[in-house]
Amino acid sequence: MGIIEEYENKTVLITGGAGCIGSNLSRKIAELNAERVIILDNLSSAYTWNIPEYDNVEFIKGDILDDAALKRVFKEKPDYVFHLAAHFANQNSVDNPEKDLMVNGIGILKVLEYANLIRVERFVYSSSGCGVYGLDSKMPFEEHDISIKLHTPYQVTKLLGELYTNYFHNLYDLPIVNARFFNVFGPGEVPGRYRNVIPNFFYWAMTGNPLPITGDGSETRDWTYVEDIVDGLLAMGIKEEAIGEAINLGSAKDHRVIDMANTVNELTGNREGIRFAPRRNWDAKTKLLSSIDKAESILGYKPKMKFKNGLERTYEWFTENWDNIEKSAEFDSKKSENNKIRQKINNNKNISCLRV
Numbered sequence: 001m002g003i004i005e006e007y008e009n010k011t012v013l014i015t016g017g018a019g020c021i022g023s024n025l026s027r028k029i030a031e032l033n034a035e036r037v038i039i040l041d042n043l044s045s046a047y048t049w050n051i052p053e054y055d056n057v058e059f060i061k062g063d064i065l066d067d068a069a070l071k072r073v074f075k076e077k078p079d080y081v082f083h084l085a086a087h088f089a090n091q092n093s094v095d096n097p098e099k100d101l102m103v104n105g106i107g108i109l110k111v112l113e114y115a116n117l118i119r120v121e122r123f124v125y126s127s128s129g130c131g132v133y134g135l136d137s138k139m140p141f142e143e144h145d146i147s148i149k150l151h152t153p154y155q156v157t158k159l160l161g162e163l164y165t166n167y168f169h170n171l172y173d174l175p176i177v178n179a180r181f182f183n184v185f186g187p188g189e190v191p192g193r194y195r196n197v198i199p200n201f202f203y204w205a206m207t208g209n210p211l212p213i214t215g216d217g218s219e220t221r222d223w224t225y226v227e228d229i230v231d232g233l234l235a236m237g238i239k240e241e242a243i244g245e246a247i248n249l250g251s252a253k254d255h256r257v258i259d260m261a262n263t264v265n266e267l268t269g270n271r272e273g274i275r276f277a278p279r280r281n282w283d284a285k286t287k288l289l290s291s292i293d294k295a296e297s298i299l300g301y302k303p304k305m306k307f308k309n310g311l312e313r314t315y316e317w318f319t320e321n322w323d324n325i326e327k328s329a330e331f332d333s334k335k336s337e338n339n340k341i342r343q344k345i346n347n348n349k350n351i352s353c354l355r356v
Helices: 003-007 020-031 067-074 090-095 097-118 153-172 197-206 226-238 257-268 293-299 307-320 322-328 333-349
Strands: 011-015 036-041 057-061 080-083 122-128 176-181 211-214 246-249 274-277 352-355
Touching (some): 020 036, 020 057, 036 067, 080 226, 090 153, 097 153, 122 153, 122 226, 176 226, 197 211, 211 257, 226 246, 226 293, 257 274, 307 322
Parallel strands (some): 011 036, 036 057, 080 122, 122 176
């Protein structure tokens, strides 16, 4: 059976489904005629306005550390679980290592326990290709060459998550797949203090600020468009050969940070240029590049989006959603706290809502 037929009339649970990858994945699965797409998200770094509005998409505000919330969603007996909820990302984990361990460690353990209890058809975990490979891993990064010489709590706990999924697969025969993402970008990611560089660069460019590069700009990243990531995840959910495997989802192309910054400034018409700052002490990887041979072989995965076209689509999303983005972007503690208070008030009006 193909992807369309496999998801039709199924119930799918997506933790962290209000974020960039989750919202795009939710939209796609809803369009594949799933019976129900259940999004569980605590909205710590996501927003209800970013959730796709479909009759078969249900949003439930809740935390993966909360047993009541987990019992509520797993009572619906989801056929598939895509575990995207996470404490994101490197700098956030350095600043808040205990919270990182709780969410990315205890959190995935709890979700796995409930998934195993009802025997889901597939459990797909969002790991990090930028996290589990180290300075001692050979590029392009291949799935067998992970490292324990890591530099941030986020990298540690993303690897920990894979160890837990493998444990449940090996001991309980739970059908898991570990998806190793590389530098995901695209529509749906709101900029903020702990968010990725591309949405932050668009925000700063559109507000007339120079783009800060930590380093000299020659650093490269394997930026992967979110729709290509979604295609890979959908295949992971149905391909039998993927069970028990860790699989890279990247673009297999690297681009310089300075070139990306110049393109963002060009697209937005920002004349403030670029400013350089010292590289952060944990940011030890100057280059990132994935091998996607395994994904191509097992999943039939072939990234379609060219990098500049992906940046153009991201800019289009920013312009179309600018009012919401400007209100939601959190770069300082005061604005972050105000946004959380505002969001808490709005959420209390409708803790769980069926998107119609």
